Amino acid sequence: xxxxxxxxxxxxxxxxxxxxxxxxxxxxxxxxxxxxxxxxxxxxxxxxxxxxxxxxxxxxxxxxxxxxxxxxxxxxxxxxxxxxxxxxxxxxxxxxxxxxxxxxxxxxxxxxxxxxxxxxxxxxxxxxxxxxxxxxxxxxxxxxxxxxxxxxxxxxxxxxxxxxxxxxxxxxxxxxxxxxxxxxxxxxxxxxxxxxxxxxxxxxxxxxxx
Amino acid sequence: xxxxxxxxxxxxxxxxxxxxxxxxxxxxxxxxxxxxxxxxxxxxxxxxxxxxxxxxxxxxxxxxxxxxxxxxxxxxxxxxxxxxxxxxxxxxxxxxxxxxxxxxxxxxxxxxxxxxxxxxxxxxxxxxxxxxxxxxxxxxxxxxxxxxxxxxxxxxxxxxxxxxxxxxxxxxxxxxxxxxxxxxxxxxxxxxxxxxxxxxxxxxxxxxxxxxxxxxxxxxxxxxxxxxxxxxxxxxxxxxxxxxxxxxxxxxxxxxxxxxxxxxxxxxxxxxxxxxxxxxxxxxxxxxxxxxxxxxxxxxxxxxxxxxx
Numbered sequence: 001x002x003x004x005x006x007x008x009x010x011x012x013x014x015x016x017x018x019x020x021x022x023x024x025x026x027x028x029x030x031x032x033x034x035x036x037x038x039x040x041x042x043x044x045x046x047x048x049x050x051x052x053x054x055x056x057x058x059x060x061x062x063x064x065x066x067x068x069x070x071x072x073x074x075x076x077x078x079x080x081x082x083x084x085x086x087x088x089x090x091x092x093x094x095x096x097x098x099x100x101x102x103x104x105x106x107x108x109x110x111x112x113x114x115x116x117x118x119x120x121x122x123x124x125x126x127x128x129x130x131x132x133x134x135x136x137x138x139x140x141x142x143x144x145x146x147x148x149x150x151x152x153x154x155x156x157x158x159x160x161x162x163x164x165x166x167x168x169x170x171x172x173x174x175x176x177x178x179x180x181x182x183x184x185x186x187x188x189x190x191x192x193x194x195x196x197x198x199x200x201x202x203x204x205x206x207x208x209x210x
Numbered sequence: 211x212x213x214x215x216x217x218x219x220x221x222x223x224x225x226x227x228x229x230x231x232x233x234x235x236x237x238x239x240x241x242x243x244x245x246x247x248x249x250x251x252x253x254x255x256x257x258x259x260x261x262x263x264x265x266x267x268x269x270x271x272x273x274x275x276x277x278x279x280x281x282x283x284x285x286x287x288x289x290x291x292x293x294x295x296x297x298x299x300x301x302x303x304x305x306x307x308x309x310x311x312x313x314x315x316x317x318x319x320x321x322x323x324x325x326x327x328x329x330x331x332x333x334x335x336x337x338x339x340x341x342x343x344x345x346x347x348x349x350x351x352x353x354x355x356x357x358x359x360x361x362x363x364x365x366x367x368x369x370x371x372x373x374x375x376x377x378x379x380x381x382x383x384x385x386x387x388x389x390x391x392x393x394x395x396x397x398x399x400x401x402x403x404x405x406x407x408x409x410x411x412x413x414x415x416x417x418x419x420x421x422x423x424x425x426x427x428x429x430x431x432x433x434x435x436x437x438x439x440x441x442x443x444x445x446x447x448x449x450x451x452x453x454x455x456x457x458x459x460x461x462x463x464x465x466x467x468x469x470x471x472x473x474x475x476x477x478x479x480x481x482x483x484x485x486x487x488x489x490x491x492x493x494x495x496x497x498x499x500x501x502x503x504x505x506x507x508x509x510x511x512x513x514x515x516x517x518x519x
Contacts, residue, residue, distance in 0.1 A: 108290040111261050115284040116303035
């Protein structure tokens with residue numbers, strides 16, 4: 001049980017960290033800049049936020065399966081494959097939340113920072129700090145979405161007992177075996193895990209708000 | 211230092227929004243810019259601050275090009291703060307400009323004392339009332355000790371009480387800036403009270419510039435007169451600007467027919483109020499003799515009742 005919990009944390013934690021690293025700068029750029037194709041891009045991001053994990057899992061499986069274009073990498077049914085799939089699910093969420101929080105900042109704020117003497121990087125940093133409530137919300141939403149998804153983890157991870165089984169896929173296995181009590185126990189652990197992570201982030205968020 | 215603008219032209223979407231062939235603002239004086247909405251006032255300020263590129267032209271401060279944000283302080287029409295304390299907001303510009311901590315604190319202390327906001331230092335700046343926020347915005351600009359100060363309607367959105375209070379204190383604040391100051395306003399009375407010099411802008415062009423007294427007392431065209439709050443009336447086949455006081459500007463001492471609706475004795479003369487066409491005006495008449503009474507039609511010229519019809 002502990003191994004499954006740890007594996008869940010490692011896979012979903014790594015996917016969230018990667019999604020934040022990639023998604024926050026993209027969200028910042030979409031929220032702050034006006035460029036050709038911005039609206040369709042935002043539309044694509046918003047669509048991606050509601051993308052069914054099982055569809056993402058299927059696409060990643062097709063890419064990583066032995067006969068697929070990246071089959072030689074031997075990543076299918078590994079934790080790396082699960083991180084890739086969950087990263088693809090989480091990134092649009094991070095981008096969407098970050099873009100919205102940057103857009104919600106006062107429109108004159110960048111001008112204010114410029115006339116106060118901030119350089120380009122200082123402006124970027126100060127704006128990101130101002131939008132931190134939204135960015136933390138993005139982290140919570142992304143982690144919540146991928147820690148609780150089962151479709152992609154099952155398809156690209158294969159639910160292998162000692163290497164790729166996570167809390168959600170373990171629940172499916174136990175339910176199919178008729179071990180309902182065990183499945184409920186795993187569900188409770190998943191809830192507690194999700195609540196603990198989100199509570200920590202919420203405390204951080206509210207502290208920065210006040 | 212004096213601010214000079216030469217051959218400044220700004221195009222937006224192919225449309226000329228600012229066209230200033232030449233403008234000189236005198237050193238360490240406050241110049242007000244008056245104009246209707248969309249006349250290019252804010253665009254001019256943004257170009258001077260480097261927030262918008264000028265298609266053509268040159269801006270110089272004391273003969274040298276403006277060196278960017280370090281030369282200036284800008285108070286925006288919209289209230290904008292970081293979600294931090296007032297103290298942190300006041301200190302941010304100084305931190306970005308590399309001012310020492312001791313000097314920063316000295317300047318903040320001076321600015322908050324002058325603007326009467328010392329008690330707000332530990333409050334969140336983005337949660338201040340409108341009046342408090344306006345004061346803190348001015349204090350933030352004051353801390354910077356810039357050579358050029360740009361104020362874009364710094365009293366906008368205040369209720370009458372807060373406005374009256376702050377406008378009374380503003381001359382002292384402007385003196386403390388000790389800088390070449392540009393004040394965008396849409397109120398003529400504000401400009402008269404606060405600025406030594408006045409520029410009137412219409413459709414992106416400077417239509418009048420000079421000392422505030424000269425521009426206000428001699429509006430050379432009817433559209434400038436309208437911006438300055440005069441009513442433009444036709445008299446003797448010509449258009450003449452008439453102030454609410456009954457003073458008239460424009461060519462020659464023309465006479466208007468006024469219908470009197472009130473007469474009040476003030477010292478050695480009578481204040482006569484009434485209407486010329488649909489415009490409410492006030493004129494004065496000597497206290498001797500019977501004088502006009504409500505309902506009379508009188509002839510007014512240059513603010514004086516010259517005859518009762």
